[in-house]
Structure formats: C-alpha cells, structure tokens
Amino acid sequence: MTDNAARPRLIIEFETERLRMRQWRESDLAPFFALACDPQVMxxxxxxxxxxxxxxMVERIRTRIAGNGWGFWAVEHKACGEFMGFTGLNSPLADLPFSPCVEIGWRFARKWWGxxxxSEAARGALQVGFEKLGLAKIVAFTAWNNTRSAAVMERIGMKEDVAGAFDHPLVPDGHPLRRHRLYRIQR
Known part of the structure; x- marks a missing residue:
C-alpha cells in the first residue's frame, strides 16, 4: 500500500466511545507542536x-491520509472537542528489516495519559486496518526501553517478536534510542 496522489480517496474517519479520529486541521498545529515540545512525551x-x-510532519501525515484514505489520524476528545494527539496506521518509508508493512502508532499529550x-484509539485503528482495509497483519515498534508504549501494544493484543528486535535505520548509530522492539498482531 503506497501513497496515491493522482487519485484522491475517500478519507476514513471513525469514532470510538470517547474519541474521534479524523483528518488534521490547521487548529491542530499549535497543540501538536506543544505536545512535540514536551520532554516526557518525546x-x-x-x-x-x-x-x-x-x-x-503534520503536512506529511495529512498528505498521506488524503492519498491513502487512512494514516495517523488526529485524535479529538468527543466530549470537549480538544485535540489530544494522533493514532493510526502508517506504511513506514524507512527500510525496516520487516518491510513492507503497516504499523500502528500513537502520540498523546501528557494530560491524556493514564x-x-x-488503547481505545489503537483498538479502533486496528479494527479499521483489519475490517476496512483488509490487512492480514499489523506491526508496532518502539525504542527498547519505552515500557509505556510496549504496555499499550500488549493491552491491544499485540505480541512481542523478541527475535525481531532491530536497530532503527533513522536513529543515528550510538544513540540510546536506536534499538527497537517489534510487536505484531494478525487478523
């Protein structure tokens, strides 16, 4: 699955009990930057x-959603309408040891943690991936010591592929975040 800029697609948007996953808006730029400046989030x-x-980064994500119909959606709290972060599906551009693949990922402002x-948003994204997109499997990966993201991966039913641990090619050699753990889930 690749970007297809020549033929726009219907953009998939969906809701869970408390959340709305949607295409990005200009009003999301400032709160996303605030999230990206938070040392704990990053x-x-x-x-x-x-x-x-x-x-x-937001423009790249928005363009991929417009081309594919899916991607890393902006997450909005349904009750208050506030931008919370993002979650969704992505075909990584980096040459990973398990490419080609579709990954699931998320990033939320700290006030929404815990x-x-x-987990709620990720379960919804998995459902879209398996039921609407017909994917057979979805992966997730994170820096080796990111136990919070690993816990979400496990809560949504993913299993760690211990033998699949890898050095992320976009993280510089010697950087403490280079080593990544890999999780998988099948339909």
Whole structure:
C-alpha cells in the first residue's frame, strides 16, 4: 500500500466511545507542536526541533491520509472537542528489516495519559486496518526501553517478536534510542 496522489480517496474517519479520529486541521498545529515540545512525551522519540519541523510532519501525515484514505489520524476528545494527539496506521518509508508493512502508532499529550485513550484509539485503528482495509497483519515498534508504549501494544493484543528486535535505520548509530522492539498482531 503506497501513497496515491493522482487519485484522491475517500478519507476514513471513525469514532470510538470517547474519541474521534479524523483528518488534521490547521487548529491542530499549535497543540501538536506543544505536545512535540514536551520532554516526557518525546522521551523515546527523536525531537522535532522547530515549529516548522512540527508543521511539516503534520503536512506529511495529512498528505498521506488524503492519498491513502487512512494514516495517523488526529485524535479529538468527543466530549470537549480538544485535540489530544494522533493514532493510526502508517506504511513506514524507512527500510525496516520487516518491510513492507503497516504499523500502528500513537502520540498523546501528557494530560491524556493514564486514562486508556491510547488503547481505545489503537483498538479502533486496528479494527479499521483489519475490517476496512483488509490487512492480514499489523506491526508496532518502539525504542527498547519505552515500557509505556510496549504496555499499550500488549493491552491491544499485540505480541512481542523478541527475535525481531532491530536497530532503527533513522536513529543515528550510538544513540540510546536506536534499538527497537517489534510487536505484531494478525487478523
């Protein structure tokens, strides 16, 4: 599954009990940058150095959703309408040892942690991946010591592929976040 800019697709958006997964809006840019500046949120991720870097990331995500119909959706709290972060599915551009693949991922502002939102959104994304997109399997990966994300992966039914641990090619040699653990789930 690749980007298809020549033929726009219907954008998949969906809801769970408490959340709305949708295409990104201009109003999401500032709260996403605030999330990207939080050292605890970014503890296991490479930093987005500037607002321009953050906005460029959102534009890449938005373009992929427009082309594929799916991707890393913006997550909105249904009750208050507030932007919370993102979750969704992605075909990584990096040449990973298990490519080609579709990954599931998430990133939430710290104020939403510990309330089950990441797991709820991820379960919804898995359902879209398996039921609407017909995927046979989905992977997830995170820095070796990111126990919070690993716990979400396990809560949504993913199993760690211990033999699949790898050095992420986009993380510099010698960087403490280079080693990653791999999780998988099948339909």
């Amino acid at each position: 503890e296991f991720l490479l930093p987005l150095a500037t607002r321009a870097d953050s906005d460029a 309330q089950g939102f990441a």
